[in-house]
Amino acid sequence: MSIGISAWGVVAGVAIAKGGISLPLAIMMSVLVSAGSSQLAALPLISSDAPMWVVWATVACVNLRFLVYSFQYRPYFAHLPRSRRVVLSYFMGDTIFGIFLRRYPEPKREPGQVDFFWGAAIINWGCWQAAVITGILAGHAIPQEWGIGFAGTMALLALTCSQLRNRSTWVAAGVAGCAAVAAYALPLRMNIVVAIAAAVAIGVLAHHARKPEAA
Amino acid sequence: MSNTEIFFTILGMAAVTQLCRCFFLLPKEDLPMPRWLQEGLRYAPIAALMAVVAPEIVMTQGHLIHTWRDARLFGAATGLAFYVWRQDLLTTIVTGTGVMLVLRFGLGW
Numbered sequence: 001m002s003i004g005i006s007a008w009g010v011v012a013g014v015a016i017a018k019g020g021i022s023l024p025l026a027i028m029m030s031v032l033v034s035a036g037s038s039q040l041a042a043l044p045l046i047s048s049d050a051p052m053w054v055v056w057a058t059v060a061c062v063n064l065r066f067l068v069y070s071f072q073y074r075p076y077f078a079h080l081p082r083s084r085r086v087v088l089s090y091f092m093g094d095t096i097f098g099i100f101l102r103r104y105p106e107p108k109r110e111p112g113q114v115d116f117f118w119g120a121a122i123i124n125w126g127c128w129q130a131a132v133i134t135g136i137l138a139g140h141a142i143p144q145e146w147g148i149g150f151a152g153t154m155a156l157l158a159l160t161c162s163q164l165r166n167r168s169t170w171v172a173a174g175v176a177g178c179a180a181v182a183a184y185a186l187p188l189r190m191n192i193v194v195a196i197a198a199a200v201a202i203g204v205l206a207h208h209a210r211k212p213e214a215a
Numbered sequence: 216m217s218n219t220e221i222f223f224t225i226l227g228m229a230a231v232t233q234l235c236r237c238f239f240l241l242p243k244e245d246l247p248m249p250r251w252l253q254e255g256l257r258y259a260p261i262a263a264l265m266a267v268v269a270p271e272i273v274m275t276q277g278h279l280i281h282t283w284r285d286a287r288l289f290g291a292a293t294g295l296a297f298y299v300w301r302q303d304l305l306t307t308i309v310t311g312t313g314v315m316l317v318l319r320f321g322l323g324w
Contacts, residue, residue, distance in 0.1 A: 007305050025221055032229035041267045042228055051216055056227045061263035063235040064256050071248050089237035092248065135281040150287065154294045154311035156268040156306045161295065163261040165292065176262040177269035184270055192266045199262030204254050 005095060005124060006131040008155075012036045013135015014142070015152030019043030023140055030132045034090065034125070037159045038062040040152050050189035058192055069097045075107035076100075080114070088114075091121035093128075172203030286324040290315030 016026050016039060033039055033054035045055045069092050077085055099120050104113055133188040164170055176199035216224065239246060272291045273280055280288075294311025301307075316324045 011305065021221055022218060025218065025225065026301060028222075029225045029228070032225060033232050035232050038228065038232060041264055042224075044267055046216055046221060046224060052224045052227060053221070055224050056231050058263050059228045059257040060231045060235065060282050063232050064259045066232070066235040067238050068248075069250070070235070070237055074239055074245065077240060078245075082243075083246055085240040086233075086237050089240055090233060092236050097301065102261065150290060150315050151303060151308055151312045153268060153271045153287070154290065154308040154315075155304070156264055156271070157291060157294055157311070158298055158307040160261060160264040160268055161298045161307070162302075162304070163264065169258065169261055172258040173261050173265045176265035180266035180269045184274060190264070191270070195266035196259060196262040199265070200255050200258045203258035203262070207254075207257070 006127050009128045009131025010135040011151055014139035015155055017136045017139025018149035020047040026136045027133055041157050045189055056066050061196055076113050091125055095124050096121050105191040168203050168206040171206045172199040175199045175202045284324050286315045286318035289318055
């Protein structure tokens with residue numbers, strides 16, 4: 001498990017280093033944000049001078065899945081003080097969520113849950129940060145002309161594929177891609193916002209058209 | 216962007232990410248998850264990722280590429296094929312980037 005995370009972290013780190021931001025800023029981003037996919041999505045926007053709010057909106061959309069996680073963690077952690085809950089939530093990545101729910105599938109309090117979460121979270125976070133920072137340092141040593149920045153694009157493509165679960169998500173992804181290219185001429189990288197809005201609308205419509213009883 | 220702007224952009228990114236992570240853990244009482252949110256949640260992440268990635272593959276300097284001899288297209292196609300085959304992030308990235316590098320340096324595309 002940690003080997004997979006570390007390898008993916010190194011690649012993500014190289015991609016971040018090639019995203020055109022300075023070494024200290026890249027490391028700061030990795031530690032503070034600590035969410036690989038949203039960082040990779042933000043980098044092309046930062047290097048093309050998109051306004052801050054477009055970057056934030058994109059990051060928020062990529063991170064919407066965390067809302068679902070935080071909802072599902074409630075039965076386990078709602079009894080803790082609020083500050084503890086906020087600190088715990090910083091460590092809630094995709095991997096931890098998977099591990100924790102496999103270990104405690106019943107949504108109720110049990111002794112040892114918090115300790116289990118901390119153990120898994122610290123190992124996961126440590127491996128991930130070490131790997132990303134290694135990747136960032138290594139990436140800075142590789143010359144720009146090699147075009148390794150493309151690794152970031154490939155990482156994003158792979159992440160996108162991992163979200164393709166059914167036909168409506170395929171439709172939504174297709175619409176988002178076409179809209180983002182077609183609306184590219186808009187100022188302030190507004191094409192991203194247009195593409196997300198179009199894809200969510202079409203995705204919801206496609207879902208309801210296919211299963212009218214679910215409406 | 217200047218380094219100061221990037222600095223504040225990153226602070227904002229961290230804040231947005233943290234808010235998403237603890238949103239439903241913040242209130243004392245249980246909040247219901249609204250239906251529109253559940254619907255949108257299904258499509259927003261993939262839409263955001265796709266909207267960033269598509270122009271990166273098929274555009275150069277704000278224009279659609281007009282030759283099929285572009286190393287990125289074949290790199291992306293290879294990566295996709297590997298993802299469909301192995302469902303693995305790492306091999307997708309490594310093979311896709313590898314094909315792109317071979318075409319760029321081997322054939323000068």
